[in-house]
Amino acid sequence: MIGSLVVVVLVVTAVLAIYGIAITIANRPPGRALRIAVGATVALLAVQAVIAAIRVFSGVTLEETSTFLIYLVVSVLVLPIALQFATAADEDEGPTRWGGLVVAVAAVATAVAVLRLQGLWAAGGV
Amino acid sequence: MSDQVSGPRATRSGPGRVLIAVYAIFALSATARAVVQIATKFDQAPLAYLLSALAGVVYIVATFALARGIRPLAWGAVGFELLGVLAVGTFTLVAAGDFPDDTVWSIYGRGYGFVPLVLPLVGLWWLRHTRPR
Numbered sequence: 001m002i003g004s005l006v007v008v009v010l011v012v013t014a015v016l017a018i019y020g021i022a023i024t025i026a027n028r029p030p031g032r033a034l035r036i037a038v039g040a041t042v043a044l045l046a047v048q049a050v051i052a053a054i055r056v057f058s059g060v061t062l063e064e065t066s067t068f069l070i071y072l073v074v075s076v077l078v079l080p081i082a083l084q085f086a087t088a089a090d091e092d093e094g095p096t097r098w099g100g101l102v103v104a105v106a107a108v109a110t111a112v113a114v115l116r117l118q119g120l121w122a123a124g125g126v
Numbered sequence: 127m128s129d130q131v132s133g134p135r136a137t138r139s140g141p142g143r144v145l146i147a148v149y150a151i152f153a154l155s156a157t158a159r160a161v162v163q164i165a166t167k168f169d170q171a172p173l174a175y176l177l178s179a180l181a182g183v184v185y186i187v188a189t190f191a192l193a194r195g196i197r198p199l200a201w202g203a204v205g206f207e208l209l210g211v212l213a214v215g216t217f218t219l220v221a222a223g224d225f226p227d228d229t230v231w232s233i234y235g236r237g238y239g240f241v242p243l244v245l246p247l248v249g250l251w252w253l254r255h256t257r258p259r
Binding site for chain 2 (some may be wrong): 064066067070074077082085086094098099101102105106109
């Protein structure tokens with residue numbers, strides 16, 4: 001993990017969460033702007049995951065490597081899945097204002113996962 | 127007022143999506159955590175890890191039932207979840223020593239910002255709010 005990248009990721013996920021909440025408050029369905037915002041955030045998370053994975057597999061030893069790797073995968077996957085769910089159309093209804101809040105929840109969960117990753121990294125880095 | 131739509135409101139409609147998203151996240155995190163705990167250090171705290179696994183299964187069932195709109199199953203899963211968090215929360219508060227490792231429901235879900243305590247209440251309210259009438 002890279003300390004400065006973690007900070008950037010946390011700020012970006014926080015901004016995404018606020019943006020999602022704003023969409024719900026503004027009573028708008030999730031649109032193209034939200035997709036782009038999620039895409040950019042996920043790209044950043046993927047970069048972080050690749051760097052961390054390379055460092056783990058090239059010799060950095062951690063106390064709980066398997067947990068760390070699971071969190072790493074989760075940190076990248078939660079937002080794309082949530083976006084899919086947030087924008088999906090049902091038989092009952094199309095995308096609704098609540099899609100923004102779904103993405104916001106996922107952004108907060110992702111931030112928690114990143115914090116856990118940082119904790120595991122700091123505890124086990126030799 | 128003049129709700130022309132016949133039949134019950136789907137449990138996944140509107141804010142229901144947000145509820146299901148939160149349930150899905152807890153299903154994922156509780157289950158993954160329990161699997162890792164049981165696979166790597168089951169001997170340390172078998173009861174706590176089995177409870178973690180049980181919690182994970184309950185969240186999975188609740189997520190599935192809410193997403194599919196299977197009401198009886200959703201009532202059962204969310205109700206069990208409330209009993210579970212209250213029982214485990216109280217037990218860990220009174221007899222902390224018997225729980226060397228945290229579960230999702232320890233101290234009413236303190237390790238998860240008490241969301242595990244609030245979630246079943248919101249879930250039950252939502253099921254009641256969307257019930258067929």
